[in-house]
Amino acid sequence: MLRTVKPKNARSKRALDAREPKEIEDGRIAIFVKGTKTSELLNGVMKDLMALKKPFAISFSKKNDIHPLAAVNAVSSYSSTSKVAESSISSLEFWASKNDASLFLLSQTSKKRPDNLTFIRMFNGRVLDIVEFGAENWVGIDQIKGPKSSPGHPPLLHFASELFTTHPRYIQIKSMLMSFFTGSTAMTTEDGGNGGLSLKGLEGECVVSVSVAPTPPTLNNATDSSSSPTTLPKIHLRTYITSVSSTSGSSRSPRLELTPMGPSIDFVLRRYTNPDPELLKQAMRRPKVKKAEIESGLGKKRKNLEVDQMGDLRGRVHVGRQDLGKLQTRKMKGLKKGMFDEGDGDDDGDEDGDSEEENEGVKKKPKLTQD
Amino acid sequence: MDVSNILAEQAQRNNDKSTEIETESTLDVDAGSITVTDSNPIDSETYNQNLESHLLSIARIGTQALFNSLFSLPSVSSPDGPLAQLPSPTTHLPRAKPLPKPKPPTKWEMFAKAKGIQGKSKEKRTKRVWDEEKQEWVNKWGWKGKNKETEEQWITEVPMGADLDHDPRKIARDERKDRVAKNKKQQESNLARAQKALTSSDRESRKTELERTLSMSRTSTASMGKFDRKLEGEKKLKGVKRKFDPAEGDVAAEAKASLDLLAKMNSDARKTRITQAQRPNKKPHLGAPPPSLTGYISSQSQEQPKIPEKRKSLMCAKRFDSLAKDGAVFPWAGKVTGANQWAKDDKSIS
Numbered sequence: 187m188l189r190t191v192k193p194k195n196a197r198s199k200r201a202l203d204a205r206e207p208k209e210i211e212d213g214r215i216a217i218f219v220k221g222t223k224t225s226e227l228l229n230g231v232m233k234d235l236m237a238l239k240k241p242f243a244i245s246f247s248k249k250n251d252i253h254p255l256a257a258v259n260a261v262s263s264y265s266s267t268s269k270v271a272e273s274s275i276s277s278l279e280f281w282a283s284k285n286d287a288s289l290f291l292l293s294q295t296s297k298k299r300p301d302n303l304t305f306i307r308m309f310n311g312r313v314l315d316i317v318e319f320g321a322e323n324w325v326g327i328d329q330i331k332g333p334k335s336s337p338g339h340p341p342l343l344h345f346a347s348e349l350f351t352t353h354p355r356y357i358q359i360k361s362m363l364m365s366f367f368t369g370s371t372a373m374t375t376e377d378g379g380n381g382g383l384s385l386k387g388l389e390g391e392c393v394v395s396v397s398v399a400p401t402p403p404t405l406n407n408a409t410d411s412s413s414s415p416t417t418l419p420k421i422h423l424r425t426y427i428t429s430v431s432s433t434s435g436s437s438r439s440p441r442l443e444l445t446p447m448g449p450s451i452d453f454v455l456r457r458y459t460n461p462d463p464e465l466l467k468q469a470m471r472r473p474k475v476k477k478a479e480i481e482s483g484l485g486k487k488r489k490n491l492e493v494d495q496m497g498d499l500r501g502r503v504h505v506g507r508q509d510l511g512k513l514q515t516r517k518m519k520g521l522k523k524g525m526f527d528e529g530d531g532d533d534d535g536d537e538d539g540d541s542e543e544e545n546e547g548v549k550k551k552p553k554l555t556q557d
Numbered sequence: 558m559d560v561s562n563i564l565a566e567q568a569q570r571n572n573d574k575s576t577e578i579e580t581e582s583t584l585d586v587d588a589g590s591i592t593v594t595d596s597n598p599i600d601s602e603t604y605n606q607n608l609e610s611h612l613l614s615i616a617r618i619g620t621q622a623l624f625n626s627l628f629s630l631p632s633v634s635s636p637d638g639p640l641a642q643l644p645s646p647t648t649h650l651p652r653a654k655p656l657p658k659p660k661p662p663t664k665w666e667m668f669a670k671a672k673g674i675q676g677k678s679k680e681k682r683t684k685r686v687w688d689e690e691k692q693e694w695v696n697k698w699g700w701k702g703k704n705k706e707t708e709e710q711w712i713t714e715v716p717m718g719a720d721l722d723h724d725p726r727k728i729a730r731d732e733r734k735d736r737v738a739k740n741k742k743q744q745e746s747n748l749a750r751a752q753k754a755l756t757s758s759d760r761e762s763r764k765t766e767l768e769r770t771l772s773m774s775r776t777s778t779a780s781m782g783k784f785d786r787k788l789e790g791e792k793k794l795k796g797v798k799r800k801f802d803p804a805e806g807d808v809a810a811e812a813k814a815s816l817d818l819l820a821k822m823n824s825d826a827r828k829t830r831i832t833q834a835q836r837p838n839k840k841p842h843l844g845a846p847p848p849s850l851t852g853y854i855s856s857q858s859q860e861q862p863k864i865p866e867k868r869k870s871l872m873c874a875k876r877f878d879s880l881a882k883d884g885a886v887f888p889w890a891g892k893v894t895g896a897n898q899w900a901k902d903d904k905s906i907s
Contacts, residue, residue: 206657211652309654342620343593344594345592346594346619347598348598350594351596360594364590368592382632382635382643384638384639387637387638393616395612395619397615397616398599400600422612426616442620442621446609469652469655
C-alpha cells in the first residue's frame with residue numbers, strides 16, 4: 187500500500203519506517219491515561235506501574251472523559267451500542283496511532299466503581315480486548331525501603347494459581363499482564379533475534395509475581411464460566427527484587443532470594459470484553475520459520491512418524507511407485523520371449539517391449555488361437 | 558546436652574541453601590518469555606495465616622525454577638558475562654501489529670527470476686567501492702561519490718576537434734541526472750504496478766466468483782432455467798465442452814496412459830473404494846449378483862482357486878468398464894483402438 191503520509195526528509199522517513207510492522211516486534215508502548223476523576227491511590231498505582239514499564243511508557247497528564255466499557259454491563263455482554271463507548275474507543279485508537287502505542291492503562295474512580303484501573307490492548311490500531319480491575323491495598327515503591335531494580339529490563343514473571351490455566355477470565359488476565367510486562371522477543375535467538383539474556387543481569391532483577399486468592403469451591407464445581415465477578419477470587423500483584431547467593435550444591439544455577447520491592451497491589455476483577463475472534467485470529471498469526479532455521483533443525487516437521495497407543499514410535503516408508511510394466515503374469519511355455527520371437531517373426535509390434543510384456547496375460551490368449 | 562535442635566537447625570540451613578524445588582513438575586516454565594506459571598492450587602491455610610510470607614514463598618519457588626531453567630540453557634560468552642540463548646516462547650501473545658507484507662517484486666526482479674539471473678542480493682550489495690588511485694574506499698554515489706568523478710576533477714580531457722562550447726563536465730552531469738531520472742521513473746512505475754496488482758487481483762477474483770454464482774442460480778430452477786424470463790442482452794449459458802483426442806494418435810502415449818490408469822486403480826485410494834461385491838474374484842459373466850448377496854459371492858470364491866494378487870488388478874481393470882471388456886484397455890501393440898478416447902473420458906470423470 188502506498189503510504190498516505192510521505193516523509194519529507196530522511197529523518198522522518200526513518201521514524202516512519204520504524205513504525206512499520208516488523209516480524210519481531212519491539213516492546214509494546216503503553217500510554218497511561220487519567221479518566222475524569224482519579225484518586226490518590228490510583229495516581230500512585232499508575233506512577234509505580236509506569237516506573238516498571240519504562241522506557242516503553244508514555245504518560246498523559248491531562249484528564250480525559252473516556253469510558254471504553256460504557257457499553258458493557260456486569261456480565262460482559264454488549265447491552266447496546268453506546269455513543270460514549272464509541273467515542274472513547276475512537277479516541278483510544280487515535281492516540282494509539284499518534285504515539286505508536288498498543289497498550290493503554292486508564293485510571294478512573296467513581297462512586298460505583300472506586301479505584302478503577304483498565305487495561306486496554308490494541309492490535310493494528312484497533313481495540314482488541316479490555317480488562318478492568320479495582321485496585322486495593324496499594325503499597326508504593328517509595329514506601330518499601332531497600333534496593334530497586336534498574337529500569338529498562340523486562341521483569342521476570344511469575345503466575346501462581348491453577349486458574350491461570352483453567353479459567354478463561356484468568357487466562358485472559360495472564361495474557362494481558364504478560365503483554366504489559368514482557369519486552370521485545372528479540373532476545374530469543376530462535377526467533378531470529380541475535381541477543382540473549384544476560385545471566386549476570388539476573389541479579390537485582392525485578393520479579394512481578396501475580397497470585398490469586400484460594401479458589402472458592404463454587405469455581406471448582408461450576409462448569410460454566412459465567413459466574414459473577416464477586417465470586418472470582420482476588421489477584422495479588424507483588425514485585426520483588428532478586429538477590430543471588432552461591433550454591434552449596436553442584437547445580438549451575440545459584441540460590442535465589444527475593445525481597446519485596448514494591449509496588450504491591452491487590453486487584454478485584456470487574457468488567458471486561460473478549461477479543462473479537464476475527465481480530466484475534468489475525469493477531470495470533472506468526473511468521474513462517476525461515477529456511478536457514480529449518481536447516482539448523484528448528485521447526486522441522488517430523489513427517490511419517492507417529493507414536494501409537496502402546497507408546498511405540500512407528501514410521502512409514504515410501505517404497506516408490508509400482509511399475510506394472512514388469513508385472514509377472516502367468517508363466518507359459520508358449521509365451522517365453524525367445525520362443526515367441528522365433529515362432530512368428532512377421533507378427534505385429536513385438537518391438538514395443540514395454541507395453542507388450544505387460545499385456546501378455548490378456549492378449550496372448552486370442553493370439554495363440556489365431557495362430 | 559541436646560544436640561538435636563542444633564542438628565535440625567543446620568539441616569534447615571542446608572535445605573535453604575539448595576536450589577532444589579519439590580514441586581517442579583507442576584511448574585510450567587516458559588523461558589522464551591521469561592515467565593513461570595505455577596498451577597498448584599493455592600493453599601488456603603497458609604494464605605489466611607500470613608498473606609505476604611505465603612506470596613513470597615510461592616514466588617521464590619517459582620522464580621527459582623525459572624532461574625534453574627535459564628541457567629541450564631545454552632549460553633555464549635560476552636563482555637557482560639554469559640548470555641543465555643533463549644528458546645522461542647511457548648505462550649503465544651497477540652501481536653501489536655500484523656505481520657509485515659512481502660514487498661512486491663520490481664519489474665527487474667520478476668525478469669531476473671524468470672531468466673534465472675542471480676545477482677547480489679540487496680543486503681550483500683555494498684555502497685562503497687575501492688578507488689585504485691586514491692587507495693581508499695569511496696562511496697559509489699552520494700557524498701564524494703565515484704559517479705561524480707568526471708564532474709569534480711579539476712582537469713578534464715577534451716577530444717580533438719571538439720566544439721568550442723564542448724563541456725565534458727556538463728555532459729557527464731547531464732548523463733548522471735538522466736540516469737537518476739530514469740531510475741526514479743522506474744521506481745514509480747514499479748510502485749504503480751504493485752498498486753494495480755493489489756486492486757485488480759481482488760477485482761478479478763470477485764468477478765469470477767460473481768459469474769459462478771450467477772450461472773449456478775440460473776440453472777437452479779425446476780426447469781433448469783429453461784422457462785426463466787431472459788433479460789435483454791443476456792448471454793446463453795455455456796456448458797463444459799468435452800474434448801476428445803484424435804482417434805489416430807501416438808501409440809506409446811496411449812499405452813502409457815493405460816498403464817497410468819492401471820496404476821491408479823491399483824493404488825490405495827482406489828482400493829478403499831472397491832467394496833466386497835466388486836472384488837475381482839467374482840465372475841461377472843455368470844450374471845453379477847447384487848452387492849447385498851455377499852454370502853453367495855463368498856461361497857463362490859471358496860470353490861474357485863485363489864487368484865494371485867498381481868492378476869487381481871488386471872482383472873479388475875478388465876471389468877472396470879464395458880469398454881474395457883472388449884480389450885480396449887490393452888490395445889494390440891501397433892494397432893489403434895478406441896482406448897485412447899476411453900482413457901480420456903475416464904480422466905475427465907475422475
